[in-house]
Amino acid sequence: MQLRHVESFLAVVEEGQFARAASRLFLSPPAVTGHVRQLERELGAPLLHRSPVSLTEAGARFLPHAQAMVTAANAASAAVKDLHGARDTVIRVGVMTPGAAELTPAILRAFCRAQPRTRLTVESLGFTDFLSAVLEHRVDVAFVRPAPDDERVITDTLTVEPRILLTLATDDLAHADGVRLDDVLDLRFVRFPETTPRLLSDYGSFAAARNGMDPHWGVGQATSAQDLMTSIAAGWGVAGTLQSLGRYYRSPGTCAVPVVDAPWEASALVSRRDDLRPEIRAFRDLAVALARDPGLSRLRPPVPPER
Structure with a gap:
């Protein structure tokens, strides 16, 4: 599924016409029509009624996911905008299994797509070294649980779970x-x-x-x-x-x-507080953006109940 096809679908939904969507995207109307048709073929269902333009049932179900995809792509682009043109770099990522669960691979994939010149390496962390690996510079960032409270690191909460x-x-x-x-x-x-x-x-x-x-x-x-x-x-x-x-x-x-009465706990991304490299900030920003994206709620547990 190509992002430009999803963007064309959203433009048609928002503009209400293929022609206006094409003008907004600086494309020809046949190109936008082709993008939507290709998307419909991939999904196996019509997404739009054509005359007048309106969402089908399948289109209405797909819409929030399409919006989430574009939001995540934009967040990834914004998170790494300062890195364009920079020399090739490496971020060493530690993962204390399973990290932030499904969010962990989603964050890694999104960052690799957004910044292909920044290489990611992954190292498995155990119960004894999930924090020391960061502090001792063996990894640059780490997906851990529970969220540590240590002034030497920055802790970005990704999930809060039962x-x-x-x-x-x-x-x-x-x-x-x-x-x-x-x-x-x-x-x-x-x-x-x-x-x-x-x-x-x-x-x-x-x-x-x-x-x-x-x-x-x-x-x-x-x-x-x-x-x-x-x-x-x-x-x-x-x-x-x-x-x-x-x-x-x-x-x-x-x-x-x-355990129904136990307080909920967090999983988090941690990095050294004194590591001011822009690629680390970009990785953190992208991770937080994806964790907060309502369109990606399937990757997160529900919100904890009020006590």
Whole structure:
């Protein structure tokens, strides 16, 4: 699907005529007509009634997505406008699985399309180094969860999500529609290495609800999402995480159960506060623009309820 075809469709919808849309786009009317027909062929449905011009049912459904595509492309272009003509550069991107879930690859794709001369490399981050990798200059930006509060980095929140409990599929709680914090705090939790930032171990064991009491740790130890899922499937403990990990990164033998009264938590993009390179600012701006775009709501969980 080509962006110029989508732009022609939107112009016809907004102008109400193919001729006026063509004039606005500095194209011929046959060219605009061809763009819309090609789009309809790709989607397999007519998008517009021709006389007079109006949206079909398929066109009405496609419209917000078309607007989101153009908005995202414009945001990408604006985010990197200062980089045109710059020398080839590299941004090292760290991802603590699954980062901001579906938003992570969407942001990477959009930035590569918008700025092909800036090369992205991706490095997997574990539970112990998701922040130190940024501070030690091993990566330039990182998709992490939960959002850190550290004056040495800039934290851009990308999603705010409900909490879930990851548990063995044969556990009593596994198939409940939802559980409460009182149901889970006395369970055994998968242990993290001693070098894990306190932020993450507290997050994984619902420490905020414990009134200072330590969790019951299981025999397993996890340094990555893969380790975590393997430990849970082995029956070595449970873990608290964000809703999207349960959807995006599941293992056989495990279940994700909503924790209905747990405060929602964020995933974020972090970068060094003293890194003032324009390509880093451009990457951050694009990530935030896509995360906030209402047309891309399918990539994000719902808004948290008011308490």
